[in-house]
Each structure stands twice: as structure tokens, then as C-alpha cells.
Amino acid sequence: xxxxxxxxxxxxxxxxxxxxxxxxxxxxxxxxxxxxxxxxxxxxxxxxxxxxxxxxxxxxxxxxxxxxxxxxxxxxxxxxxxxxxxxxxxxxxxxxxxxxxxxxxxxxxxxxxxxxxxxxxxxxxxxxxxxxxxxxxxxxxxxxxxxxxxxxxxxxxxxxxxxxxxxxxxxxxxxxxxxxxxxxxxxxxxxxxxxxxxxxxxxxxxxxxxxxxxxxxxxxxxxxxxxxxxxxxxxxxxxxxxxxxxxxxxxxxxxxxxxxxxxxxxxxxxxxxxxxxxxxxxxxxxxxxxxxxxxxxxxxxxxxxxxxxxxxxxxxxxxxxxxxxxxxxxxxxxxxxxxxxxxxxxxxxxxxxxxxxxxxxxxxxxxxxxxxxxxxxxxxxxxxxxxxxxxxxxxxxxxxxxxxxxxx
Numbered sequence: 001x002x003x004x005x006x007x008x009x010x011x012x013x014x015x016x017x018x019x020x021x022x023x024x025x026x027x028x029x030x031x032x033x034x035x036x037x038x039x040x041x042x043x044x045x046x047x048x049x050x051x052x053x054x055x056x057x058x059x060x061x062x063x064x065x066x067x068x069x070x071x072x073x074x075x076x077x078x079x080x081x082x083x084x085x086x087x088x089x090x091x092x093x094x095x096x097x098x099x100x101x102x103x104x105x106x107x108x109x110x111x112x113x114x115x116x117x118x119x120x121x122x123x124x125x126x127x128x129x130x131x132x133x134x135x136x137x138x139x140x141x142x143x144x145x146x147x148x149x150x151x152x153x154x155x156x157x158x159x160x161x162x163x164x165x166x167x168x169x170x171x172x173x174x175x176x177x178x179x180x181x182x183x184x185x186x187x188x189x190x191x192x193x194x195x196x197x198x199x200x201x202x203x204x205x206x207x208x209x210x211x212x213x214x215x216x217x218x219x220x221x222x223x224x225x226x227x228x229x230x231x232x233x234x235x236x237x238x239x240x241x242x243x244x245x246x247x248x249x250x251x252x253x254x255x256x257x258x259x260x261x262x263x264x265x266x267x268x269x270x271x272x273x274x275x276x277x278x279x280x281x282x283x284x285x286x287x288x289x290x291x292x293x294x295x296x297x298x299x300x301x302x303x304x305x306x307x308x309x310x311x312x313x314x315x316x317x318x319x320x321x322x323x324x325x326x327x328x329x330x331x332x333x334x335x336x337x338x339x340x341x342x343x344x345x346x347x348x349x350x351x352x353x354x355x356x357x358x359x360x361x362x363x364x365x366x367x368x369x370x371x372x373x374x375x376x377x378x379x380x381x382x383x384x385x386x387x388x389x390x391x392x393x394x395x396x397x398x399x400x401x402x403x404x405x406x407x408x
Contacts, residue, residue: 002035003323006052006098009134010043010105010112011078013071014148015155015303016311017134020104021074022067023315024132025055031323038098043077043105044112048088052096067312070298080108086115093120093127100128100322104315106135106146110330111352117328128322131330131348132314136297138185141354142346144335147314148297150307150381152179153189155296156233157382160193161389163290164200164231168391171229172286173220173278174200177271179296181237183357184208186296190233191370192378195389200231207237208358209367211246216274217281219368224284236270236291246270250277268293304383310341317343339380 007024009017021039028034037055040046053074055063066073081089093101093116101116103109110131120127136152138145156178167174178187184206191204202223205211223230238246250273271289278287314331321331329345336342362374 003031003033003100004036004038004096004098005034005100005102005319005322006038006040006047006093006096007055007074007102007104007132008040008043008047009072009074009076010103010109011076011134012106012136013076013298014134014136015070015151015298016147016307017071017104018069018073019067019308019311020132020134020147020315020318022063023312024102024319025058025063026060027316027319028323029056031319034323038096039074042075043079044081044085044089044103045077045079046075047092048085050092050095068308070300070303081112081115083115083119086112087119089116090119090123090125090127094123094125099126100130102130102132102315102318102322104132104134106133106137107140107351107353107355109134110140110348113328113330114348114352117348128325129328129348130318130322130345131351132318133331133333133351134311136186137180137183139183139356140330140351141356142330142332142350143356144333144341145381146333147307147311149185150304150310150383151302152186152296153192153378154304154307154382154386155299155302156186156189156292157192158302158387159292159296160190160201160231160233161195161199161387164193165389167200167229167231170286172288173224173230173232173275173284174288174290175232175234175271175274175278176290176292177234177236177268177274178292180207180235182207182355184235184237184363185358187233187235188358188362188370188374189378191375192382192386196391198227200229201233202227202230203232203368204370205232205234205238205368206358206363207235207239208363210241211238212240213246213250213277217277219366220278220284221282224282232274234270234274238270247273250274304381305385306381306383314343317345321345 041051117129138149268291275289
């Protein structure tokens, strides 16, 4: 029987999501019993709209070039399919005689795969449905880490390394807000910017811990007094003891997305509000804020080679599992020894609709930094070619004791 494959991309784009798509397309060509490999335009929305492309007509050279290009080449979607939506997906799969469905995405995408697989089972259809992981948030349960995260983490670490140099040159307070509604992995990556003992970020705030504005101001004041400057990394999802987003408390009115969630990304409000708190309450004049926003997802030229390789391999393994008759599941990444990985196929129910957060062992007791254990966890994911910033040794010249002006 000739197999027909459909692959789609969902959720936020990443620097390496196309590696996974190309991994599927090229690995499928190794199997004589795979007759077609289709791609859906704009994820599951493209499936229900019956907008497909034939990846079998792409040249290897072009696929490889696309693989090295950030963002979702097939187009993505933020649709979160319910049962009725998934039934429509299944109808289109049946109409095109597709027997293998791959969806590249995060925990919502894995839930879509689960529902479609269940509908196929009810209909007695032997559809094989496999979730291929992707997210910069690194929040999939059952994974050591997720493709997309290492490259975004590399961007964050490099951005903070540059901000640190700027802050040394012109002392002040610098606060940058990083993506992460529930999981702080990406914000925590800022710690890898440090090389010298007094390097920033000096303070790191994550959604895994309650954010208290007064404690934040106290931390900033103490750091500024100690170093004469202060660099702060803040997750967009930081919240109070009731779980209310800090941006809501400080701003009063906020935007909400299509799913009713407080709009955290795409706005610089939180950074501006925190900077205003520092200026008004601590009296520090030079205070600057940034919001990394979409820059961290698909920044051209800032890609982890480890991430590229693993993103390709999860796509390849998905094909191998499907063609080999291993059933439905999610292609996980598990760390082995000092640093190697394997790719077990785990049940969709393990991943679907669940959110991993940073483990306690990765966060310091004060809740304003990470531990060495986190740095050890992240370092191999960034790649061996991380750029390093270096300072002058600064050998001082003895003062000449010249009188300035009239000496009075």
C-alpha cells in the first residue's frame, strides 16, 4: 500500500521549525511505499480549507535552503481546534486518502493530533498521527527540551550580553521583558550572558515565582548600590500571589487575545511600567526598558547548531515511527549521559494540553535568579560557538595631580 503523508506547522514560528518539516519531506523519500508528501498552508486552517501543496515537487536543494530559513515556511495558525474542528480535519484527510498525519507544534498542537487520532480510531481508519515538537517556551511535558527553544535561548543570552556591555559603558538600570506566559525557561536563558562576576543580568524574575513589586524595587536598589548599575530580565508572565498578571495590576486596562488571555507579547507596556516604578520610587534617573517580543523567535543568523540538528532529527524520526508501524505519539527528546539525546515516541496523552514549568532546582531561593544547575542544563543546547564578550584589563595610570581651573 502506498502511503500519503500530510505535514503541517502550528503555533509560533521558530528558527528551526522548517528543519523538522524538511526532515519529514526528505526522510519520506527514502521509502518506496510513500507516494505523496503534502504540506498544509497555515496549519490546520489550511487542512479544513483544503489548501495543500505537494512537497514531493520541491528540489532537495530548495528544501535544504528552506530548512536553514527561520519561521514557518508552510505558514502557521493560532487556531485551537475543538472536536468539531478536528472532525473537519479528518474529513479532508480521508478525501485525499492521507494515512499519515504529522503536526509540528506545541502542547495545543499535540492535543489536535490526539483528537484527530481518536476520530480516526472511531471510524476504523488506520490513520497514523504523530506530533513533532516545537516551541520556544520549552514547556512540553515528557521532554528534556524542545526544538526551537535552544535557538531562542541563544538569542536571549546574546542580547543580554550586548545589553550588559552597553550598561557598563553608560551605567544605569536596564530592564528587558522576555516571552514566557507560564514557563520561565526563555527568560532564565539570560543567565548565560554572564562571563565576569559582576555581569548582568543581576536579577531574573520568572512566572514560577510570585512577583512582589516592593521586593522587586528592594532588589533593584540593593543591586544598584552594590554595582552602580542593574540589569533585569523579566518574564512577560510574572504575576502576583493571586495569579494576576503584573502588567494588569500596573496598567489597569490591558488588551486580550482571541482566546481571552491577557495580551503579553507584542507590547512594551510591562517594561515601561516597571521602569517607571524604578524611576519614581527609587529616584534613579537613567532607566531604560526593552521588550524582545517576536525578535527572539525567528532571528536570522542566531541559530543553535544543536537545535538545527535535533529539529531535523525529530522530523526524520516521526517518519520512521509512522512507516515502521509504531502507532500514534509524540516524538520526545531525552538527554543521555553528559550530552547526547534519543527520541522515544511517547503517548500523546502525556503531552497534550499540559504545561511544563521550570523545576525548583533551577530557581534560586530568593526567586530572583537561576541556579548553577540551570546553567549546566542549558549550556550544551546553545552550541559550542557562542560568542564571548571581553573587557579591557584596565591597568590604571597614576594621576598627575594637575590643578583644574584656578585651583580654588
